[in-house]
Amino acid sequence: xxxxxxxxxxxxxxxxxxxxxxxxxxxxxxxxxxxxxxxxxxxxxxxxxxxxxxxxxxxxxxxxxxxxxxxxxxxxxxxxxxxxxxxxxxxxxxxxxxxxxxxxxxxxxxxxxxxxxxxxxxxxxxxxxxxxxxxxxxxxxxxxxxxxxxxxxxxxxxxxxxxxxxxxxxxxxxxxxxxxxxxxxxxxxxxxxxxxxxxxxxxxxxxxxxxxxxxxxxxxxxxxxxxxxxxxxxxxxxxxxxxxx
Numbered sequence: 001x002x003x004x005x006x007x008x009x010x011x012x013x014x015x016x017x018x019x020x021x022x023x024x025x026x027x028x029x030x031x032x033x034x035x036x037x038x039x040x041x042x043x044x045x046x047x048x049x050x051x052x053x054x055x056x057x058x059x060x061x062x063x064x065x066x067x068x069x070x071x072x073x074x075x076x077x078x079x080x081x082x083x084x085x086x087x088x089x090x091x092x093x094x095x096x097x098x099x100x101x102x103x104x105x106x107x108x109x110x111x112x113x114x115x116x117x118x119x120x121x122x123x124x125x126x127x128x129x130x131x132x133x134x135x136x137x138x139x140x141x142x143x144x145x146x147x148x149x150x151x152x153x154x155x156x157x158x159x160x161x162x163x164x165x166x167x168x169x170x171x172x173x174x175x176x177x178x179x180x181x182x183x184x185x186x187x188x189x190x191x192x193x194x195x196x197x198x199x200x201x202x203x204x205x206x207x208x209x210x211x212x213x214x215x216x217x218x219x220x221x222x223x224x225x226x227x228x229x230x231x232x233x234x235x236x237x238x239x240x241x242x243x244x245x
Contacts, residue, residue: 001207002154003196007054011191012113015057021112024092026131050169052130064114067099070192073118075126075133086119132175138182139235145179148234151214186236198244208241
């Protein structure tokens with residue numbers, strides 16, 4: 001058994017407005033499965049498919065208070081493309097963000113609700129990922145996180161050091177999932193989290209039990225009676241196990 005990373009979920013005070021920003025930023029389509037939920041995926045996309053990690057934006061009452069531990073990196077194809085993209089994103093409402101990055105070749109921005117993201121300089125490794133190069137998770141121990149997430153999903157390990165671990169779909173398509181060593185431990189509920197989904201025909205409860213044996217723990221966020229299960233990985237990052245599909 002295994003799960004697939006199918007989407008990330010972002011909390012927002014205004015899911016519709018933030019959805020419009022990210023749809024314009026990525027060139028994706030917008031839909032909604034109900035009040036307070038905005039769904040984003042590529043045009044013509046058949047969900048789920050590892051060629052893309054989709055985005056669900058969920059309305060919450062609380063504002064953002066600390067730097068996110070999960071963010072996205074956007075891919076570019078040239079220095080001119082990077083410059084053009086940064087300018088376009090600022091026109092859409094993004095603002096420069098200082099997370100202590102110093103003098104780096106990528107640009108750190110924040111979306112209209114303050115969620116940090118990076119516009120990367122051109123990198124050959126991301127030439128075929130689509131607009132999202134990577135979903136990046138701050139962590140204390142990249143090696144341990146790679147072990148957990150490599151066993152939790154069917155994604156393949158592409159690189160691992162003491163400071164960085166990178167996984168990608170075993171099909172070699174779509175964005176990377178990266179774990180970056182970062183000072184400081186998690187202190188509050190993540191405002192951006194991962195959603196994974198078992199394959200059709202698999203048993204959700206059995207998959208949740210397997211994830212617990214790998215080190216995941218149950219989390220109560222007040223979700224109530226819902227069809228998904230909320231867990232946390234070994235560093236406390238919340239994630240949802242959706243129904244098989």
